[in-house]
Amino acid sequence: MDLFDPVRWQATFASMDTFWEGFGFTLQVVVAALILALVLGTVLGIFSTTHIKVLRGISRVYVEFYQNTPLPVQVFFMYAAGPLVLQSLTNAPTPVRIAPFVLGSVGVGLYHAAYVSEVIRQGIEAVPHGQMEAALSQGFSRAQAYRYVILPQTFRIILPPLCNQALNLVKNTSVLALIAGGDLMYNADNFVSTSGYLQGYIMCCFLYFIICLPLALLVQHLEKNSNKTPRRHRRKVAVAAGREA
Amino acid sequence: MSAFIEIKNLNKFFGDLHVLKDVNLSVEEGEKVVILGPSGSGKSTLIRCVDFLEEPSSGQVIIDGTVLTRKNHLEMARKYSSMVFQQFNLYPNMTVLGNLTIAPIKLQGKSKQEAEATAMSALERVGLAHKADEYPQNLSGGQQQRVAIARAMCTKQPIILFDEPTSALDPEMVQEVLDVMIELAHQNITMLCVTHEMGFAREVADRIVFMDDGHIIEEGTPEHFFEHPDNPRVQAFLDKIIH
Numbered sequence: 001m002d003l004f005d006p007v008r009w010q011a012t013f014a015s016m017d018t019f020w021e022g023f024g025f026t027l028q029v030v031v032a033a034l035i036l037a038l039v040l041g042t043v044l045g046i047f048s049t050t051h052i053k054v055l056r057g058i059s060r061v062y063v064e065f066y067q068n069t070p071l072p073v074q075v076f077f078m079y080a081a082g083p084l085v086l087q088s089l090t091n092a093p094t095p096v097r098i099a100p101f102v103l104g105s106v107g108v109g110l111y112h113a114a115y116v117s118e119v120i121r122q123g124i125e126a127v128p129h130g131q132m133e134a135a136l137s138q139g140f141s142r143a144q145a146y147r148y149v150i151l152p153q154t155f156r157i158i159l160p161p162l163c164n165q166a167l168n169l170v171k172n173t174s175v176l177a178l179i180a181g182g183d184l185m186y187n188a189d190n191f192v193s194t195s196g197y198l199q200g201y202i203m204c205c206f207l208y209f210i211i212c213l214p215l216a217l218l219v220q221h222l223e224k225n226s227n228k229t230p231r232r233h234r235r236k237v238a239v240a241a242g243r244e245a
Numbered sequence: 246m247s248a249f250i251e252i253k254n255l256n257k258f259f260g261d262l263h264v265l266k267d268v269n270l271s272v273e274e275g276e277k278v279v280i281l282g283p284s285g286s287g288k289s290t291l292i293r294c295v296d297f298l299e300e301p302s303s304g305q306v307i308i309d310g311t312v313l314t315r316k317n318h319l320e321m322a323r324k325y326s327s328m329v330f331q332q333f334n335l336y337p338n339m340t341v342l343g344n345l346t347i348a349p350i351k352l353q354g355k356s357k358q359e360a361e362a363t364a365m366s367a368l369e370r371v372g373l374a375h376k377a378d379e380y381p382q383n384l385s386g387g388q389q390q391r392v393a394i395a396r397a398m399c400t401k402q403p404i405i406l407f408d409e410p411t412s413a414l415d416p417e418m419v420q421e422v423l424d425v426m427i428e429l430a431h432q433n434i435t436m437l438c439v440t441h442e443m444g445f446a447r448e449v450a451d452r453i454v455f456m457d458d459g460h461i462i463e464e465g466t467p468e469h470f471f472e473h474p475d476n477p478r479v480q481a482f483l484d485k486i487i488h
């Protein structure tokens with residue numbers, strides 16, 4: 001069985017530089033895409049909870065488009081059309097090449113922004129309206145109410161599904177291998193096709209796994225915690241202790 | 246000399262629904278006014294207008310000589326009024342003590358020590374000092390509402406508005422909340438209270454206001470109200486409730 005052939009494994013380990021290079025590149029794309037997805041997703045999520053119809057409409061159309069078309073198609077389209085669009089925008093003589101890093105982070109980031117937006121919307125809607133009223137009746141402004149009362153509650157609700165999105169995002173960066181390359185999946189695929197050793201894919205899986213497993217464990221931990229009522233707050237109650245003593 | 250709270254020709258529409266119809270009401274400083282009436286008569290909307298949680302469609306709410314507007318209502322709420330809700334609306338992301346101290350610290354510029362000392366004495370008055378470090382969801386409904394009343398006391402506004410404070414409670418918890426409110430009524434606080442608790446109204450109210458279909462149709466002392474109301478609709482309401 002070739003799978004356990006020590007020679008092939010040796011060759012795989014000898015090429016670890018390529019794998020680590022792809023691993024590092026993937027991590028960079030993950031970070032950039034995650035930032036884009038979180039920022040854009042939060043904006044779109046807040047849009048979808050406002051009273052302004054146009055903003056709600058923008059958010060709805062965006063979310064439906066990105067959630068109901070496949071990521072590879074979106075990225076292929078950007079890969080093919082992006083350089084031409086940039087050419088006409090900048091009046092360049094030839095199509096403008098887009099770096100794989102940019103294509104990867106923007107493609108995956110835009111896609112996941114749609115999902116993040118839905119998570120944010122549900123998180124905000126899950127906080128009862130009475131919370132805002134209580135804050136306003138105390139004299140907090142809307143902004144203060146969001147800061148001290150609403151968002152801390154939203155945050156608690158959305159953290160597990162948000163980490164879940166991060167996990168999916170990591171795996172979805174492998175779509176880069178289809179177009180521009182440079183990422184972990186692409187480098188692993190290169191190794192396999194030049195050497196013929198399928199061990200490359202196993203190594204590739206393992207490297208994705210070590211990014212994703214901590215995230216998955218974090219999701220489980222957060223979900224367990226958000227089902228529990230907060231534990232009794234430990235604080236040195238100077239005032240209370242003084243009185244009770 | 247106008248009254249402490251002056252409600253003038255107040256109208257409120259929700260879409261086509263005319264909820265408050267030209268309501269006029271004056272409340273003196275320190276007065277305890279209980280607002281009674283069938284559901285849907287506009288009682289809650291009326292006191293929510295006093296806190297500007299509902300914006301009047303027309304007419305004015307004047308507190309201490311100042312007309313409430315979209316611009317000044319937060320400042321006015323900080324200075325004059327706080328609200329106790331049917332659903333308590335404690336902040337679940339904070340401890341009981343956190344609930345009581347956030348507004349004094351963030352809005353009134355109190356130091357943490359000062360706010361906590363005030364909070365602890367308010368908690369003692371509602372009998373919940375030992376729950377200061379609990380989160381609201383670990384308390385019973387009656388305890389949560391007592392904390393909410395303590396929260397309203399901590400900000401020291403002269404007006405406290407009660408919007409059916411015992412309606413969401415299990416029957417056995419109603420009395421503990423009413424007791425706290427009765428105790429509070431001995432202070433020089435202006436109380437506007439929407440409730441269905443007739444015993445409380447009789448014991449605490451300086452004046453009872455009865456609303457029906459967006460109008461105030463009867464006003465008077467508890468004695469007048471319960472013994473010989475002028476309006477036959479009030480009599481019918483009382484008959485239904487008491488028998």
